[in-house]
Amino acid sequence: MTLLLLIIIYLAFISLGLPDSLLGAAWPVMQPDLGAPLETAGLLFMTIAGGTIISSLISGKVLKRYGTGKVTFVSVLMTACALLGFHFAPSVGWLVVCAIPLGLGAGAVDAGLNDYVAIHYKAHHMSWLHCFWGVGATLGPIIMAQFIAEGNFWRNGYFVISSIQFALVLLLLFTLPLWKKVNNNSHIAFNENQEPTKDASNDGVHHDVKPLQIKGVKLALASFLFYCGVEATVGLWGSSFLVNVKDLSPATAAKWVSFYYVGITVGRLITGFVTFKMTNRTLIRAGQIIAFAGAVILFLPLPTIFSLVGFIVIGLGLAPIFPCMLHETPARFGKKHSQTIMGYQMAVAYTGTTFMPPLLGFIASHSTIGILPICVVLYVAAMLLSSEKLNGILKQQVLRKSL
Structure with missing residues (x-):
């Protein structure tokens, strides 16, 4: 029963990833079709992410009242309807309207499922959960690229993705009783899945301190901000960069960006196995170094094919960072404050997603x-830099305890 529920959670994360990469892949074709300026994609992206921030901030109360199963069902239904709205939208104004429920639907299910898996499953399940987000994020531009290649039919791409979402809605509807059954048996089903974590609150230092006052929390928040800034910026503007700077066709650019998400997906699949041998901290550092190498490849004036290599390397590097940082939260700051700090991290992550890609779009519209x-x-x-400073603080705390 718990295995079946885990499969459903994985499928829900595929649905979460499907819309995330669609706008960036389709925008080079949507822009002239709608007669919109380049930075409009940033506005739409900001609207989606803004809805996600709002729903994630209120998700705690909503999840406690209705349960993860019902919230996931309603959230995916909102997403499906919003994507169908993108298919029919006659103007940019309607796209903005549809972007609101698209963001609201994503935030609650993201926060709810992340919390559920962090509580009930081990580190490798968290990596694999986000691997399935990558499956959805990879399939999105692949599907969109197929319709663009057939005649710039971006609306049909949104229709197909919406249909997939509605199919998942039906699955979630019929499996709603399963969540209640698993929760009733959770004291038996999940105890064996709990992973012992070194609780930083056990030292007594953090008991009377507010979460934001704990040393290192702000550095952790900065890491989440810049992580999501990288992931979202590459996903949104990658196709436009390849079309306008590297002179690729929109269909080819969308396919190349899908390989970026392949890098994230495959990387997280591998990370799930590597967590048995390596710590979260080591994986976070290794991922950041690999992502930096990919960014340098993209920056250097190399032949066009190296842009594809750069996208893939960036994706591989980003793969372990987000799930490992999430799973590391109780070990970094203690279980007592981990739930609150987790909420802060998700809100800051969505803030990075909301404002950093549109900022680049605004600057690019006035330059290149x-x-x-x-x-x-x-x-x-x-x-x-933020992550390494945080590691230094945590290392000093460990040394102080040992003295």
């Missing part, structure tokens, strides 16, 4: 989209 590699290098460098 060719600045993408420069921004990616700076974002990854800032993430690495």
